[in-house]
Amino acid sequence: MLTVEYISKSFGALQAVDNVSFEINQGDIVGFLGKNGAGKSTLMRIITAFLAPSSGRVFIDGDDITKHSLAIRQKIGYLPETPPLYNNMTVLQYVKFAAEIKGVSSKNQKHQIAKTLEECQLAHVKHKIISTLSKGYKQRVGIAQAIIHEPKLLILDEPTSGLDPMQVQQVLALINQQREQRTVLLSTHTLPEIEKIARRILMIKSGQLIIDEPLDTLLKGKVPHDNKASPMTLEQVFINHHPAPTLTQHLSNL
Numbered sequence: 282m283l284t285v286e287y288i289s290k291s292f293g294a295l296q297a298v299d300n301v302s303f304e305i306n307q308g309d310i311v312g313f314l315g316k317n318g319a320g321k322s323t324l325m326r327i328i329t330a331f332l333a334p335s336s337g338r339v340f341i342d343g344d345d346i347t348k349h350s351l352a353i354r355q356k357i358g359y360l361p362e363t364p365p366l367y368n369n370m371t372v373l374q375y376v377k378f379a380a381e382i383k384g385v386s387s388k389n390q391k392h393q394i395a396k397t398l399e400e401c402q403l404a405h406v407k408h409k410i411i412s413t414l415s416k417g418y419k420q421r422v423g424i425a426q427a428i429i430h431e432p433k434l435l436i437l438d439e440p441t442s443g444l445d446p447m448q449v450q451q452v453l454a455l456i457n458q459q460r461e462q463r464t465v466l467l468s469t470h471t472l473p474e475i476e477k478i479a480r481r482i483l484m485i486k487s488g489q490l491i492i493d494e495p496l497d498t499l500l501k502g503k504v505p506h507d508n509k510a511s512p513m514t515l516e517q518v519f520i521n522h523h524p525a526p527t528l529t530q531h532l533s534n535l
């Protein structure tokens with residue numbers, strides 16, 4: 282359903298995304314991993330048509346996103362790293378506003394808003410002003426605006442960032458519920474948690490895609506440059522691909 286073909290993006294001399302290609306099928310939950318600055322947000326912004334690539338193309342259901350951008354946006358729900366919330370609105374006002382700008386028909390709005398508030402466990406705070414909510418609730422409001430129009434593809438940029446452990450569990454449970462209805466691509470640094478819900482892992486390093494594998498295969502363990510295989514956690518996989526610099530390398534970077 283999502284095809285990313287040879288995407289590159291430069292900011293001046295910086296190559297933020299470097300010739301990345303992958304496909305995601307309907308119904309997958311895909312964890313998108315990488316160090317800070319690896320290029321995750323940039324790629325997500327390109328997939329959601331918020332940013333134009335320097336080269337390459339993105340297709341959703343076979344349609345080039347640059348050529349069908351309005352229709353395509355209807356198929357995508359996007360939660361950026363900083364949720365686009367209006368803090369002085371109530372939850373209900375904001376979700377209604379999101380429904381309107383995303384083209385939910387007035388006939389369906391009441392039902393759709395109630396369904397989304399229920400799904401995101403926000404019904405009991407619907408009359409609260411967003412600025413008064415905890416970060417976990419705010420993140421769920423961010424997810425509500427992303428799914429209000431029933432998109433087929435949900436792109437979530439670090440949805441668990443800055444949340445306490447309970448809030449992380451709640452947000453991940455909500456994301457996990459989405460698997461029945463949508464394809465989900467989410468970036469995160471909470472690796473033990475993503476290990477519980479993702480089916481597939483993409484890892485990006487310095488703008489390049491270095492891993493695109495089913496989670497099960499990845500956790501069977503294959504140490505780079507080594508033939509040995511032993512089960513490992515996602516955290517170990519990540520660390521193996523991001524070895525700490527040697528003292529000499531560290532000093533030469535100073």
Ligand SMILES: Nc1ncnc2c1ncn2[C@@H]1O[C@H](COP(=O)(O)OP(=O)(O)OP(=O)(O)O)[C@@H](O)[C@H]1O
Pocket residue numbers: 292295297315316317318319320321322323324362
């Ligand atoms: N608008 C921009 N102008 C210039 N450089 C940018 C811009 N957006 C991103 N970058 C740079 O591109 C690189 C990739 O950034 P990006 O935000 O995509 O990384 P990331 O993997 O999402 O990191 P994080 O986990 O910290 O959010 C970084 O070096 C960043 O500083």
